[in-house]
Amino acid sequence: VQLQASGGGLVQAGDSLRLSCAAPERTFSDLTMAWFRQAPGKEREFVVAISWSGATTYYADSVKGRFTISRDNAKNMMYLQMNGLKPEDTAVYLCAARRGFITTESMPYWSTYVYWGQGTQVTVSS
Numbered sequence: 001v002q003l004q005a006s007g008g009g010l011v012q013a014g015d016s017l018r019l020s021c022a023a024p025e026r027t028f029s030d031l032t033m034a035w036f037r038q039a040p041g042k043e044r045e046f047v048v049a050i051s052w053s054g055a056t057t058y059y060a061d062s063v064k065g066r067f068t069i070s071r072d073n074a075k076n077m078m079y080l081q082m083n084g085l086k087p088e089d090t091a092v093y094l095c096a097a098r099r100g101f102i103t104t105e106s107m108p109y110w111s112t113y114v115y116w117g118q119g120t121q122v123t124v125s126s
Helices: none
Strands: 004-006 009-012 017-022 031-038 045-050 057-059 067-072 077-082 091-099 120-125
Touching: 004 091, 017 031, 017 091, 017 120, 045 067, 045 077, 057 067
Parallel strands: 009 120
Antiparallel strands: 004 017, 017 077, 031 045, 031 091, 045 057, 067 077, 091 120
């Protein structure tokens, strides 16, 4: 499964961005998907995940209330709407996926996911 993240950019604190992750995959609706991020010199950090149907989402506390994940299975797309961006949100954002059902408890761990995109840079200036 090839994942292609896009939509990153340079914004000011308080601004919004919408990231997209495309997965030109016939069985996209089978995929549990997630966003992770990695800042220079830091470990990969979980941001949010969404189940194959979109019915279940799981957010990191650091983005809860500011970020919203969604997916459109008809278009093979996943989105991350990021509002109220902060300088600490600066990172490369990576989309990830795994086929089939996974438990909510497993969603925050990068080792849960098998497929990874190349990432898109988000830079938030103060």
